[in-house]
Amino acid sequence: MNRVAINGIGVVAPGAIADVDRFDTGGLSAHKAALVRDFNPRQYIAPLKMRRMNALSRFAVSAAKMAIDDYGRELPRETGVAIGTAFGPVQTSVDYMREYVEKGAALAPPQLFAESVANAPGSHIAIEWGLRGFNITVTQRESSALAAAMYAASQVLKGSVRAAIIGGVEETTEMVFSVLDRIGALDDEQRNGMVIGEGSAMLIAEKSESAKYGFLSGFGIARDTTASISDWGSDPNAIVTAMRNAIDDAELHVADIDAVFVSANGVKRADDVEAKAIAQLFGERMPRLVAAKQVFGEYAAAGALQLVAALREAAGNILINSISAGGGIVCAVVTR
Numbered sequence: 553m554n555r556v557a558i559n560g561i562g563v564v565a566p567g568a569i570a571d572v573d574r575f576d577t578g579g580l581s582a583h584k585a586a587l588v589r590d591f592n593p594r595q596y597i598a599p600l601k602m603r604r605m606n607a608l609s610r611f612a613v614s615a616a617k618m619a620i621d622d623y624g625r626e627l628p629r630e631t632g633v634a635i636g637t638a639f640g641p642v643q644t645s646v647d648y649m650r651e652y653v654e655k656g657a658a659l660a661p662p663q664l665f666a667e668s669v670a671n672a673p674g675s676h677i678a679i680e681w682g683l684r685g686f687n688i689t690v691t692q693r694e695s696s697a698l699a700a701a702m703y704a705a706s707q708v709l710k711g712s713v714r715a716a717i718i719g720g721v722e723e724t725t726e727m728v729f730s731v732l733d734r735i736g737a738l739d740d741e742q743r744n745g746m747v748i749g750e751g752s753a754m755l756i757a758e759k760s761e762s763a764k765y766g767f768l769s770g771f772g773i774a775r776d777t778t779a780s781i782s783d784w785g786s787d788p789n790a791i792v793t794a795m796r797n798a799i800d801d802a803e804l805h806v807a808d809i810d811a812v813f814v815s816a817n818g819v820k821r822a823d824d825v826e827a828k829a830i831a832q833l834f835g836e837r838m839p840r841l842v843a844a845k846q847v848f849g850e851y852a853a854a855g856a857l858q859l860v861a862a863l864r865e866a867a868g869n870i871l872i873n874s875i876s877a878g879g880g881i882v883c884a885v886v887t888r
Contacts, residue, residue: 555887556705560756561860564588564611569747575726582738582838585724586749593739604663606644606865607677608637611752611853612673612721613680619717619754620681622764625758626836630683633674634704636696636720638851640689643725661840673721673752683715693876694817696720697753697855698884702771708759719754720856735782737877739818746817747851752854755863765863767789770802770885777824778831779879784822789882791829795871798883802869809839809885810868815875816843817850826875829887839871862886 566586577583588611594613595601605613612635620627648664666672671689678687686707690700695776697720704716729748730739739745757768779785799806812830819886829843848857855874862870863886870886 554709555767555769556708556757557760557767558755558757558863559760559764560623561621561765561863562615562620562622562754562859563751563857564591564615565751565753565857566749569849569877571846572646573727574724574882575729577729578731580730581740582729582745584739584747585729586664586747587724587846588751600682606641606667606672607843608641608721608723609667609673609676611723611750613676614753615752615754616677616717619756623756626863627681627683628657629682629684631683632704632707632716633677633687634684634690634700634718636656636671636690636692636698636700636733636852636855637722638691638693638696639722639728640691640727641668641723643670643723646727651709677717685716688693692880693878693882694815694851694855695874695876695882696874697851697859698874698882699883701768701859702773703883704757705768705771708757715756715758715819717754718757719752720852720854721752722750722851722853724750725749729874737819740827743818744820745851746819746845749854750853751848751853751857753860755856755859762805767887768884770798770800770804772797772799772801772883774881776879776881779877781878784819784825784875784877786821786825786834788825788829790824790879791873792833792874794881794883795829795833795873798885800887802887804834804869804885808869811840811842811865811869813842813844813862813870815873817845822875826873842871859884859886879883
C-alpha cells in the first residue's frame with residue numbers, strides 16, 4: 553500500500569472514566585463509562601440544522617467541522633466519507649419505537665425515523681459540505697473505525713476520490729449499557745470487563761507526499777474462527793496474521809515497529825489472547841505498548857481516537873490493533 557496522508561483532525565472525546573449519571577445503573581454490575589461532558593455542539597452546527605440531528609450525528613458533524621477547519625482548505629467535492637460505529641443511534645431507535653407504540657404510525661415523528669439509521673451521521677457530513685464521493689458506514693463492533701479507514705484509504709489510493717473523511721462515532725445509551733452488563737461484558741467489581749465510551753474523531757485523508765500528522769501506511773485483517781458472534785475468541789494466531797499483514801502492507805519489518813496501540817479493552821480473555829499474539833510476533837524485542845482505551849473507553853469512537861493518538865505521537869512506526877467480539881480483527885500501521 554502507498555501511504556495516505558492525514559492532514560486534518562477533529563475530536564469530541566470523553567475527558568475521563570467516571571460514574572454514569574445519565575441514566576440509572578442501579579441493579580447492574582457496572583456503573584462507569586467514558587462520557588462526553590460539557591460539550592456544546594452549537595459552536596459547530598447551526599441551530600436549525602442541529603434540531604434535525606440526534607446526539608450521535610452532533611458528535612460526528614462537530615468532529616468533522618473541527619477536522620475541516622484544521623485542514624485549512626476547502627475540501628474537494630470528490631471527497632468520500634467513511635465512518636465506523638458499533639451500535640449506531642440506538643437511543644433514537646428506542647425513542648421512535650416508543651412514539652410509534654404510544655401514538656401510532658401516523659403520529660410518530662418522521663425525523664426520529666430518519667435519524668434511527670446508522671449512516672445518518674455520515675449523511676449529515678456529506679450534505680453539510682456538499683461532498684459527492686462515496687459515503688459508507690461500517691458496523692463491525694470494536695473494529696468499525698479501522699475497517700472504515702481501510703476502505704477509505706484504498707479508495708483514495710485508487711483515485712476514486714481526491715480526499716476522504718475517516719472517522720468513528722459512538723453514543724453511550726441506557727439500552728446498550730444494560731444489555732452489555734447483563735451478558736457480563738462490562739467492568740465490574742472484579743475489574744473483569746470493558747468500560748464503554750462515546751464521542752467522535754474525524755480525520756482528513758488524501759494522497760500526498762507530505763502530511764501534517766502522519767500517514768496511514770498499511771492494513772491487515774483476519775478473523776478468529778474460535779470466536780462466537782458475541783464473544784471474543786482464543787486463537788492468537790489470527791491476531792498475529794492481521795498484525796503481520798498490516799506490517800507487510802506498510803512495507804516494513806516487525807523490528808521497525810516502535811509502539812503498539814493495543815486493543816486492551818479490559819476483557820481478561822480478550823486481553824490475554826492479544827498479549828499472547830504480541831509476544832509471539834515480537835519475541836524479545838517488545839515495542840512500547842499503549843492502552844488508549846483505558847482513557848477513551850471501548851467501541852468505534854475509540855478506534856478512531858486510537859488513530860488520532862497514534863498520529864499525534866512524536867515519532868516512529870506505530871501498529872494499531874482492534875479486536876472485536878465476533879472475531880473480527882483489523883490492524884493499521886501509522887508512519888511518519
